[in-house]
Amino acid sequence: MPSEKLVQGLIDQMNFEFESANVYLAMAAYCQAENWDGFANFFLVQAEEERFHGMKIFNYLNDIGERAIISGYRSPKNDFQSILDCFESAFQHEKEVTKRIYALSDLALDERDHGTIHFLKWYIDEQIEEEALFDNIIVKLKRINNDTNGMFLLDREFAARTFTPEEQ
Ligand SMILES: [Fe+2]
Numbered sequence: 001m002p003s004e005k006l007v008q009g010l011i012d013q014m015n016f017e018f019e020s021a022n023v024y025l026a027m028a029a030y031c032q033a034e035n036w037d038g039f040a041n042f043f044l045v046q047a048e049e050e051r052f053h054g055m056k057i058f059n060y061l062n063d064i065g066e067r068a069i070i071s072g073y074r075s076p077k078n079d080f081q082s083i084l085d086c087f088e089s090a091f092q093h094e095k096e097v098t099k100r101i102y103a104l105s106d107l108a109l110d111e112r113d114h115g116t117i118h119f120l121k122w123y124i125d126e127q128i129e130e131e132a133l134f135d136n137i138i139v140k141l142k143r144i145n146n147d148t149n150g151m152f153l154l155d156r157e158f159a160a161r162t163f164t165p166e167e168q
Pocket of ligand 1: 017020049050053097
């Protein structure tokens, strides 16, 4: 059985994942306002993913006989200078998520709670992918350096991104 502290850590992480969905919704709204529909779609899909990440913990808490206590969310950043600014902010956000997942995993390891250690392994793998994804896009955006053709191509590529929970 996880300690009260570990359960609270899981609840906090669940709420942070839901908060992350809002972080990405704000970026989607900025992209929509700038008429970059593909980039907006990218962030809308990202927001759905974050909600899914939150729901996984929501369900896990129920599975271990605990209750998912939902708390309010902080306002995300809504002002962005550019598409690159969005992705750089997203990358910083994902690094913060990784830090929190690692701290939570440390706690589960200290308690030798193998169920939770195993459960969190999925998030550790996910974070490696998330950071690599944003890092890669930032490199591409810097290479494109606001070239209109390049931006249109990337926007079109991201218009095709879909949310596929079974691959999560
Ligand atoms: Fe997440």
